[in-house]
Ligand code: HEC
């Protein structure tokens with residue numbers, strides 16, 4: 001089966017190369033001839049133009065068929081034609097990771113920016129980082145993940161390939177992925193890498209950037225890197241209810257976090273956990289009464305610590321770092337539970 005897919009991919013590739021050559025012969029535009037340094041479309045193209053060192057997951061040209069396979073693995077756990085086994089019996093990647101931009105400006109992925117964008121665009125509010133732009137990050141499992149998992153994380157720090165593999169086996173409690181499966185996911189990541197048009201350049205900056213690309217590569221690199229974040233930071237909290245003087249919590253924010261965060265997994269329909277919740281008065285009242293406890297039923301506790309997989313029960317809850325839910329947002333969530341339960 002896989003052989004046939006390969007054969008088809010090959011034929012497809014040859015045909016597309018022929019077509020591409022033919023069409024570029026047909027209309028050689030003045031533009032492409034006179035400006036060899038035309039504006040790159042994606043961040044990685046820009047980095048190549050600048051001459052930056054290529055990351056070890058670098059893919060010269062995205063293969064659409066591989067990307068499609070990667071997308072199916074990410075969304076469904078295996079290929080839709082069922083020619084491979086599911087990565088995990090318990091999870092798919094999208095239980096914890098989004099596939100789209102999470103903030104209006106890729107240079108600002110603060111929880112505040114992510115919340116504002118998420119509320120406006122109805123994006124799930126999840127404990128893990130989005131795959132959109134994952135291709136453009138430079139280190140993985142940063143900060144407290146490094147402290148927490150130690151040796152397990154070391155091979156992932158500068159190798160996206162290994163980060164994917166670690167998450168398949170650890171975060172999603174599944175089997176190790178085969179080489180072609182990881183490659184397919186990398187091609188999919190490449191297809192959703194950051195585009196230059198996603199970055200917030202104003203008109204003059206874009207002109208400046210375009211000039212720098214041919215005149216001053218070091219300055220071009222500096223400007224480019226200011227326009228997106230190169231790592232997803234992660235710092236873990238504890239079960240304390242935050243105290244922020246003068247902060248007035250916002251129930252709308254809290255409602256969004258509950259509905260698009262907690263219920264993303266805890267909704268009955270999601271089928272991820274035994275612990276079904278909904279946004280009715282009963283659930284909210286239950287959570288409100290438990291909020292000060294030092295156990296898994298208390299929101300501040302469960303949100304900051306998560307739970308652990310153990311044999312017999314592999315479904316676990318990933319924790320929200322401060323970067324995925326700020327202290328203020330924790331207060332918003334608690335306030336929503338209070339108001340929503342009529343307290
Ligand atoms: C149960 C939740 C969960 C599932 C399922 C899951 N992940 Fe993750 N993943 C996490 C968490 C939590 C992190 C660490 C925090 C982060 O993403 O910034 C992480 C990190 C990663 C990272 C490194 C991100 C970074 O910037 O440090 C990659 C790459 C990744 N996961 C890929 C995958 C892939 C591919 C799948 C599906 C095969 C998957 N994950 C399934 C929770 C999950």
Ligand code: HEC
Nearest residue numbers: 095096261262265273274275296297299302303315316317
């Ligand atoms: C990525 C999926 C996911 C997200 C998001 C998530 N949870 Fe969980 N949660 C789980 C899983 C899995 C468990 C383990 C329960 C089980 O064994 O079924 C769990 C356990 C819990 C428990 C403890 C239940 C018990 O009996 O010990 C509570 C309470 C809880 N979650 C609340 C929340 C709240 C509040 C949020 C939002 C801030 C949230 N969860 C977000 C997946 C998730």
